[in-house]
Amino acid sequence: MKNIKIVSLVACITLVLSLVFLGSCSNDDSASAYSGPPVIESVSPTGYETDGSIKPFEPVTLGYPKMYYVIHGKGFTTATKVTFNDYESYFRPTFVTDTDIVVLIDENTPYANSSNKLKVITQSGTAVFDFVIAPPVPTVSGFNPVNATEGQEVTIKGKYFLNPIVTLAKTKTQEAVPVTVVSSTLEKIVIKVPANADLRTLAVANISGETKAAYAIGSAIFDDVSYYGLDFPSWNNFTYEVNDTAEQGTTYIAKKMDPWGSLQGNWSWYDQLTPFSGLHVAIKAKAPGKLSFVFNGNWDNNPPILDVTTEWKTFYLPWSVLTNTDRVQNITFQNRSATDKGDGVENTFYIDNIGFTLKE
Incomplete structure (x- = not known):
């Protein structure tokens, strides 16, 4: 072709x-x-x-x-x-x-x-x-904080932000809403969140075209801090890393896992899932490896296995690949890294930007 x-x-x-x-x-x-x-x-x-x-x-x-x-x-x-x-x-x-x-x-x-x-x-x-x-069409790599409220400033990161126009993107039932741009460079825009922005997606346009953020305002479960009642108990023996290498914002989770070791996050109970089609999470590791995504304790029901590299990668997990999706009760990340002979190996995983994916 x-x-x-x-x-x-x-x-x-x-x-x-x-x-x-x-x-x-x-x-x-x-x-x-x-x-x-x-x-x-x-x-x-x-x-x-x-x-x-x-x-x-x-x-x-x-x-x-x-x-x-x-x-x-x-x-x-x-x-x-x-x-x-x-x-x-x-x-x-x-x-x-x-x-x-x-x-x-x-x-x-x-x-x-x-x-x-x-x-x-x-x-x-x-x-x-x-x-x-003309510049290329904008790209949006992320924004922070995701769970911002009316009047709060949000920083959008990406490329080709030449004279950018930012809106709450048009949907099947809602018109686009202009968003105030406080300041901008070619790779960063600071905006002020308008009213009624919860679960709306940001769109950035220049003279060449428009692109949308991959997730919506108010959809974060972990974005520097935890929301929606998520808790990572101290017995997980993890740490929070704070630096400019986070996939989203400034803070992410680091956990050295023994062979078949894990990190578990718990909720008391959350079942307001109608607006969402599934979950997303960004992960990287010290060495290429595999991580099992165990949802609501379903260890025996073929949990998804994620191929993790040394660079941040966002994984999208629709409800169709998970089980017991009437609520979110807990998520466990289990180290499945192994040698060619199947022997488990130690690895350090870094986890960021856990959130709900909005329905189209």
């Missing part, structure tokens, strides 16, 4: 170039008569949309890295360099006529705090054109 797309893109560019060269040949007299500095008149995308349709060949003033564009104007024959925001992008000299250049915007082109200028540099001078490079 990838090769087909590449061939299709080349075919599309060939078609564009054919039109370009035909246009140039039909007007040789006027083209050869121009001898001044280069002039950019327009920029148009070329290639395919995500649905496979050909992009409309219409002028734009906003471009995306890793996509092809046709720069139209005059005086391009001796072009030596094309830059977007003063960062050079590649073009083939064979894809250049006096009136057109086909260029691929480099994926590393800066998009923030930039000049917003396209430049075509030739032996006869430099043409400058107002042109904005």
Whole structure:
């Protein structure tokens, strides 16, 4: 499929170039008569949309890295360099006529705090054109505190937060609600939680698109501290680690487990589960290993086995893979790390961001 797309893109560019060269040949007299500095008149995308349709060949003033564009104007024959925001992008000299250049915007082109200028540099001078490079669609890696209340400040972490717009995301029954942005950088946004935000999902948008957080406000069971009556008794012999390596917030649980050892969290009883489709938890370990997720004491009912690495990984556990899901009474994490011969081995596990997953 990838090769087909590449061939299709080349075919599309060939078609564009054919039109370009035909246009140039039909007007040789006027083209050869121009001898001044280069002039950019327009920029148009070329290639395919995500649905496979050909992009409309219409002028734009906003471009995306890793996509092809046709720069139209005059005086391009001796072009030596094309830059977007003063960062050079590649073009083939064979894809250049006096009136057109086909260029691929480099994926590393800066998009923030930039000049917003396209430049075509030739032996006869430099043409400058107002042109904005769009950032990638935002990514949201998490937010803290998850169980925030009205008026409380929350920090959202992720990437590509250029002039971000934050909302409580639209649902099947609720419209999107604007959220006040207190401050923002490209990787961090501080917001103020609006009214009626409980069990709503945060969405972050920039000019390229929108993305949603993976979990909802008010859905945390453990997020630096425990909620919903969760308790990890002291006899578990665990510790709380507080540093900037937490998957969520600043605090996570660390437990050195002997072979088949475990960590158990208890509730007195919690059965308000209607809004949720299951649970999620982030885990990593000192060494790659396995951890059994025993729900409500069902040791003999094939509890899920989680493959844990040395990097944080979030596991989603729908009610369908658990048993006795009319309530949450206890969760036990059991060390199932073993050698190739099946002998259990000691391992240290780190657990963070335990929470309920909201139904779609």
